[in-house]
Amino acid sequence: MGPAVRPLRRLPGGSGLTPGLLLVAGVCWAGLIRAAEAPAEFSVHWLAVATPVAVEVSGMSRRAVAALEHEERAAAGWGRLFAVYAEPVEPALGGELPPMAGTWRVADGRLRFEPRFPLEQGVRYRAEFRPAQLPGGEAGAAPVVAFFQLPAPSMVPTTSVARIWPSAAVLPENLLKFYVQFSAPMSRGDVYRHLHLRDAAGRAIELPFLELDEELWDPGLTRLTLLIDPGRIKRGVKPLVDFGPLFETGKTYSLTIDAACRDAAGRPLRADFRKEFRVGPADRTPPDPARWTVRAPAVGTRAALVVRFDEPMDHALASRMIAVAGPDGGALAGEVTLGEDESGWTFVPVRAWQPGAHRLIVPTTIEDLAGNNIGKTFDVDLFERVDRKFSTASVKIPFEVR
Amino acid sequence: MKKSSSSLVLLALALGLTFGARSALAAMTEGNPAFKSMTQLAFGPDGVLFVADAKAAAIIALATGDTSPAANGATIRVEGLNQKIAALLGTTVDQILIADLAVNPISRQAYLTVSRGRGPEAVPVLVRVKTSGQLEIVATDKVKFDRAQLPDAPVDGLVGQGNRQSNPRMESITDIAYADGRILVAGLANEEFSSTLRVIPYPFKSVAAGTMVEIFHGAHGKFETRAPVRTLVAYQVGKEANILAAYTCTPLVQFALSELKPGAKIQGKTIAEFGAGNRPLDMIVYQKDGKDYLLLANSNHGVIKVAAEQIGGAGSITAPVTRTQGLAFEKLDWTGVSQLDRFDSRHAMVMRTAGAGVMNLETLALP
Incomplete structure (x- = not known):
């Protein structure tokens, strides 16, 4: 199942490790290696320049190697013989920690373990070989241990909040969401703790956002969507009654997005x-493309x-949603920019404009800042008998290029 | 068949014709589902585990092969679950996110979806906790599986525009549940406000994308809301299969499974308000001494127990509520619960905090 056995590369110092510490520096890594109180015949060494990183035991007798080669062991059995542990920063409360998952094989007289996952910077890994678990191993033989640690990553901050949308300085009382754009990918799982909505006196507003365990990120984790809890916006529902708008x-x-x-x-x-x-006042008016202005570009x-x-x-x-259809009805490729506090939309085509009838295609599911769609408000009053259906319909605004 | 044939009957017939005697398992392919993420979990029949992959906008049915019944009376307790998972995956506890927990109703082994890492390069891992308490990684590189692809961007505009090389739209999956040959998928997009419930018949082959329905609950009679379903569970009320769905802040809404038809607009019935400033996390149904109960784990209100016999005759809440209303409930002293599933007929399984960021996995006697 595993990859073909590659020739094993030896670290500087190789098998002749003496008890103590040996620092090995590479282009992008540095490792700490220690063989602790090893019986002379066994040594454990990290192959930090191998891909993937592996750790090996050498010094086993031919008989032991031959026996290992023919032995059927489950992962737990191999793990009792030779295992790697990621050492926790804080002591574990739940007793003994399991070893790291990975695969074992015997090649060139050595026993090799390849961790299933890459090693993390700053984490200390302990490889432990227990000769007593070898076929015919001597009971009470002391384990052989070797440590490895990639240097901890730099904690110098490089990422920042690039933008927040909406950009406008005045937002409707029933605003539905913010987008926070970061300059680089972020970590997820803890973001709401670092976001604060405060009033003019600096008082924090309680539970303003709809918090989801998964958090609403884009696939690259650079843009976070913050949905205002719809319960705090919609007319007549409980949170609005309890907490007010x-x-x-x-x-x-x-x-505020904390630096933390x-x-x-x-x-x-x-x-x-x-x-x-x-x-500003609540916006319960759907956007109306009939009131949009379109300035047609010049042909050519x-x-x-x-x-x-x-x-x-x-x-x-x-x-994302607004598109331009050319005279043949096909969508044009181009670059979209929003400006003027998101009330202006510009489109620069990849190719020069052709003469003829064009259309701006606007899906009705597009939203204003309060989540109103074309033709319907965000919270539909049942007594208004608005027919609400899933709609993939779009509004088409014609314009002529000449 | 003429008059009474609902679309569901036709669908069932279509599935029957498609599959005949072949089981869903036999129709699966073997290979690597190539998970991009692993989030919500639900067990179906025959040890099939449904895994939501929100990043790939898909639901994967995995044949776990884990179909040996558990020994009676087996329980599980793993202290420092997150520390042990971190150790198994060779990383630190702060780099582990546990998304969901599901107990295999046959083997009683627990399955957890774990993210190794928190950034965009995080690796999804399925971890199994044996009844011995031992943890292992479930290999997913060579498994029998089937996939239902959710429409990635259902309201996307025309294609071919130059600015769409990377679509930032994503849909989070807030919960999935298996009921009566269907998988219900509750989701929420990160752009348009479209909280949705998709209904995907299982086996997947005939209708790959499933059906999208919108659920409203008449909040206090006047305004419709389409807030996202946070957690849902199937429950039989009388002869009718129902879905109970919990929303943020914390209404419990009931609707009939039979109403989930293509394109349907469903009016749910709000049957309880469990209090504000709260997020529902997980919900299970169980039976004790011949009566049905509902357990709901919450972010703020702890775990609450509801006698389900109230549901049949529950009225619809139509007037503003100041605190709580509707179904009577009782708060349990189960503290710090963030994941909840049914373990066996007498136990629930919970993941809960044991202080200082340490999570335990435990079976607790059902109250």
């Missing part, structure tokens, strides 16, 4: 990031098509 018109708030928020490498951010904004150029919305739109959806 999250925001009040006319007041000022801030959203960790990036994917575990480093904190360069600095806290704070967005201040004032809250790659000038931008410029669209002005009737209100700021959700950044992610306006960036």
